[in-house]
Each structure stands twice: as C-alpha cells, then as structure tokens.
Amino acid sequence: MNPIDPQLVPQKSLPNGDHMPAIGLGTFGSDRYSAEEVAEAVYQAIHAGYRHIDCASVYGNEREIGATLRRVFADGIRREELWITSKVWNNRHGDADASARQSLSDLGLDYLDLYLIHWPFPNHHEKGVDVGSRDPHAVPFHHESYMATWRQLESLVRDGAVRHIGTSNMTIPKLQGLLGEAEIRPAANEMELHPHFQQPELLNYVVAEGIIPIGYSPFGSPSRPERDRTPDDTADLEDPVLLTVAERHSLTPAAVSIKWAVQRGQVPIPFSVKSHQFLDSLAAVTSPPLSDEEMGAIATIDRNCRLIKGQVFLWPTAQGWEDLWDLDGTIAGS
Numbered sequence: 084m085n086p087i088d089p090q091l092v093p094q095k096s097l098p099n100g101d102h103m104p105a106i107g108l109g110t111f112g113s114d115r116y117s118a119e120e121v122a123e124a125v126y127q128a129i130h131a132g133y134r135h136i137d138c139a140s141v142y143g144n145e146r147e148i149g150a151t152l153r154r155v156f157a158d159g160i161r162r163e164e165l166w167i168t169s170k171v172w173n174n175r176h177g178d179a180d181a182s183a184r185q186s187l188s189d190l191g192l193d194y195l196d197l198y199l200i201h202w203p204f205p206n207h208h209e210k211g212v213d214v215g216s217r218d219p220h221a222v223p224f225h226h227e228s229y230m231a232t233w234r235q236l237e238s239l240v241r242d243g244a245v246r247h248i249g250t251s252n253m254t255i256p257k258l259q260g261l262l263g264e265a266e267i268r269p270a271a272n273e274m275e276l277h278p279h280f281q282q283p284e285l286l287n288y289v290v291a292e293g294i295i296p297i298g299y300s301p302f303g304s305p306s307r308p309e310r311d312r313t314p315d316d317t318a319d320l321e322d323p324v325l326l327t328v329a330e331r332h333s334l335t336p337a338a339v340s341i342k343w344a345v346q347r348g349q350v351p352i353p354f355s356v357k358s359h360q361f362l363d364s365l366a367a368v369t370s371p372p373l374s375d376e377e378m379g380a381i382a383t384i385d386r387n388c389r390l391i392k393g394q395v396f397l398w399p400t401a402q403g404w405e406d407l408w409d410l411d412g413t414i415a416g417s
C-alpha cells in the first residue's frame with residue numbers, strides 16, 4: 084500500500100488555530116512489543132503519512148521515540164507538521180512539571196502539542212501486577228489534588244512547554260468539577276471508544292463542551308495485556324455488522340472501525356507495529372464515507388463493554404472497578 088498524503092487526512096480545529104490530525108498512532112506496546120519495535124513503527128508510520136503520535140511516559144519508550152523523531156526531522160519533516168501528545172503518569176501528579184520536562188527531553192522536543200493527565204487517580208502500580216492486587220496507598224479521586232495537578236499543566240502552557248492540555252479516563256462529574264475552575268480549559272479528553280463501547284453520554288458531553296474526544300483502543304484492543312481481560316469481554320472486530328459493512332466496501336473490519344470513529348467525531352489512535360495494519364487504518368480516513376444507514380447500524384452494536392477497567396488503580400476500600408467510573412453520576416469515595 085502506498086503512503087497517504089497527510090494533507091488528505093481530516094483535521095480537528097482548535098480555538099487558537101492549531102490543527103490536530105483526526106487519526107493518530109498509539110504507542111503503548113501492551114507489554115508485547117519492545118520500545119525499539121514501537122519506535123521503528125513510529126518512524127515507518129510517519130513516512131506512511133501519520134502526523135499525530137500518542138505517547139506517554141508510562142509506555143517506557145519515549146526515549147526511543149525521541150531517537151525516531153530526530154531521524155524524521157533529519158529526513159526533512161518539520162516539527163510543526165507533527166502533533167505529539169504525552170501524559171503525566173499517576174505517580175507524578177505532584178510533580179507534573181518535571182514529568183513533562185522529562186518527556187520533552189526524552190522525546191527531544193522543545194514543546195508538546197498536548198499534555199494529558201493520564202488517569203485522574205494518583206495511584207501507581209508495579210508493572211505486570213495481578214488485577215486483584217491493591218496498592219495500600221491508593222486513594223479515591225480528590226478534586227483539590229486533581230486541580231493542583233491541573234494548575235501545573237496550566238503553567239506549562241503559559242511557559243510554552245505545552246501548547247494544549249487535556250484529560251484522560253475522566254467522567255462527567257469529574258469533568259464538571261474541572262471545567263468549573265479551569266483557567267485553561269482541556270482541549271481534549273482521551274477515552275476508551277470502540278464499536279462495542281461507544282460511551283454516547285460522555286462523548287456528547289465532551290463535544291458539547293468543545294473538547295476533542297480522542298478514542299483509545301479503537302479496535303477493542305485485541306492484543307491488550309492479560310490483566311486487562313475478563314470473561315465477559317467481546318471482540319469488536321468479529322462483530323457481524325462490522326463484517327457486513329466491511330465486505331460491502333471491500334475494507335477490513337478494522338478500517339470500518341476507524342471510518343466510523345472519524346465520522347462520529349472522535350479521533351482514533353490505533354496502535355500497530357505492522358505496516359500493513361497502520362497503513363490500512365490511515366487509508367481508511369481518506370476513502371469514501373460510510374452511509375448514514377451504516378453509521379446507524381454500527382450505533383446499534385454498542386455492548387457497553389469497557390475493556391480497560393482500571394482495577395489496579397482501586398483503593399483498598401473500593402467495591403470494584405465500577406467505582407472508578409462514577410456510574411451513578413456521583414464520584415465514588417470522595
């Protein structure tokens with residue numbers, strides 16, 4: 084498959100005139116792919132036409148991706164052509180400024196396009212822990228502590244280290260608290276979004292607030308770590324409706340998921356180290372759109388199947404993973 088002209092990729096406009104490409108490449112190797120493999124995929128993907136890369140310090144590969152970016156710049160691609168996101172991990176909420184500057188140093192950049200608070204909880208877990216393990220120091224969401232971290236992100240914008248700031252894994256009540264006090268509003272909210280987990284209420288809220296929804300795990304994260312699997316999980320890419328639409332368009336079900344996401348208004352950030360896969364995803368955003376009827380059919384296959392439940396972030400007295408997601412509209416434990 085040939086590279087895609089980045090100018091053909093739809094863009095999301097931001098109030099200051101910046102543009103976010105409407106598809107990005109994920110970089111979390113799911114404990115399966117090495118930092119070097121992911122960094123090489125970023126190199127190939129940028130040459131295939133990707134201009135938006137979703138990074139995070141906790142993915143453990145920002146230094147390797149930094150080496151890739153240096154190669155890309157040496158090849159003639161300019162910094163301002165790229166949209167680079169990074170995120171502050173849970174154990175650095177009190178230290179977000181230093182964490183952002185570490186990501187900048189590792190990535191070899193002098194600014195980030197977007198910096199997110201990765202999770203709203205300051206609860207860290209060791210790599211590879213069992214989902215049943217509980218960190219005795221883990222705490223529920225605490226609005227004032229979250230705002231203290233947000234203030235550090237606002238300072239990063241004022242310093243020019245970061246162009247935009249945003250949230251991830253948030254809920255409506257938590258966002259309402261933030262929006263009530265933010266001096267700089269979140270530009271984007273990163274959230275799990277795929278055909279079997281469409282989160283219409285949160286998506287509509289975010290869009291109504293002028294916040295760009297970035298959708299992670301757009302294929303239902305088929306290679307996610309064992310700790311993120313439960314017996315009730317469904318497999319999006321095997322859904323008969325997706326398969327039928329894919330066949331009609333001579334596309335893969337993955338490409339249909341990407342088309343659906345972009346047409347719905349969210350920015351998918353698929354992960355892959357395989358060039359045929361990441362090219363398939365990028366090409367999907369430039370081919371003729373799905374019909375209203377096809378979009379409607381995909382809207383009916385929502386299974387409310389959250390895959391990234393976040394069990395490892397639970398505090399000792401929490402009842403279950405549902406406590407992280409404020410399902411009854413109130414913030415649990417705070």
Ligand SMILES: NC(=O)c1ccc[n+]([C@@H]2O[C@H](COP(=O)([O-])OP(=O)(O)OC[C@H]3O[C@@H](n4cnc5c(N)ncnc54)[C@H](OP(=O)(O)O)[C@@H]3O)[C@@H](O)[C@H]2O)c1
Nearest residue numbers: 109110111137299300301302303304306337353354355360
């Ligand atoms: N903010 C957050 O808390 C958060 C949480 C999770 C993820 N993310 C971000 O979102 C990104 C994507 O999420 P994800 O990796 O969980 O899920 P995903 O993108 O839904 O799934 C990635 C996997 O799907 C398969 N795949 C990729 N392209 C394909 C294609 N065209 N056709 C068929 N299969 C394809 C690959 O499996 P094989 O490798 O087995 O071929 C790949 O490893 C992450 O890399 C990360 O950047 C953010």
